[in-house]
Amino acid sequence: MTALYDATVAHVRRADPPYSFAHRMYLWRTELDDLPRLPWWLRPFARFDGRDHFGRDEPGDIRSKLDAWLAHRGVDLRGGPVTMLASARVLGYVFNPITVYWCHTPDGALACVVAEVHNTYGGRHAYLLRPGEDHGALRTEKEFYVSPFQEMAGEYRMHLPRPDALLALTVVLQHDGDAALTATLRGVRRPVGIRTLARFLLGRPLQPQRVAALIRRHGLALWRRKAPLAARTGQNTAGALHG
Numbered sequence: 001m002t003a004l005y006d007a008t009v010a011h012v013r014r015a016d017p018p019y020s021f022a023h024r025m026y027l028w029r030t031e032l033d034d035l036p037r038l039p040w041w042l043r044p045f046a047r048f049d050g051r052d053h054f055g056r057d058e059p060g061d062i063r064s065k066l067d068a069w070l071a072h073r074g075v076d077l078r079g080g081p082v083t084m085l086a087s088a089r090v091l092g093y094v095f096n097p098i099t100v101y102w103c104h105t106p107d108g109a110l111a112c113v114v115a116e117v118h119n120t121y122g123g124r125h126a127y128l129l130r131p132g133e134d135h136g137a138l139r140t141e142k143e144f145y146v147s148p149f150q151e152m153a154g155e156y157r158m159h160l161p162r163p164d165a166l167l168a169l170t171v172v173l174q175h176d177g178d179a180a181l182t183a184t185l186r187g188v189r190r191p192v193g194i195r196t197l198a199r200f201l202l203g204r205p206l207q208p209q210r211v212a213a214l215i216r217r218h219g220l221a222l223w224r225r226k227a228p229l230a231a232r233t234g235q236n237t238a239g240a241l242h243g
Helices: 062-071 194-203 207-224
Strands: 003-013 019-031 082-086 098-104 110-118 124-129 137-141 155-159 166-175 178-190
Touching (some): 062 110
Antiparallel strands (some): 003 019, 003 178, 082 098, 137 155
């Protein structure tokens, strides 16, 4: 079922110099096999396009590209349902720091979670996360250089429950056992309708463009505070979670 979330994203940096921020935004929860069908006059303000996810130059819609990506990693959903949480294109542009896919088998069991992350350099990278027994925590090593103010080494610990009435996601980047950065996404589900979408479009206009600009603004603020720069020698910058 498609839903809209009135949400707040917050980042807390604990490394020196400490830094934090919080911003309001809205997000879509959609089923990849049943993407929302909007009136023609609203489509330029809320569109989902396969070019915005996984391989930029690979053909196909989001579902087919996700299935192909999973197949390369030995995962076959056998047509099971996939729920996606993401921002939509607005006037031909979208920037999703993180897109989450909850991937199920045909009987409804959760097979895996995929966290696809983009950076402001135009790079993309996706993490395959297997459900574990650690109180719902999903863990993966940081694999790509993302921000000039975060070391390459580290481990992400993610709590990514599938959103229902409430949205409550947490991503923690740990260095040497300490939380260097904590990102949270909290929200409340709103009914999908023209009024709700119009309120978001008018109240938070050009959201993808604004998100990309804010990330650069926060990077500039850290540079002005003389945050140390992390080396990127030998690291691939072709995509990851900003942070």
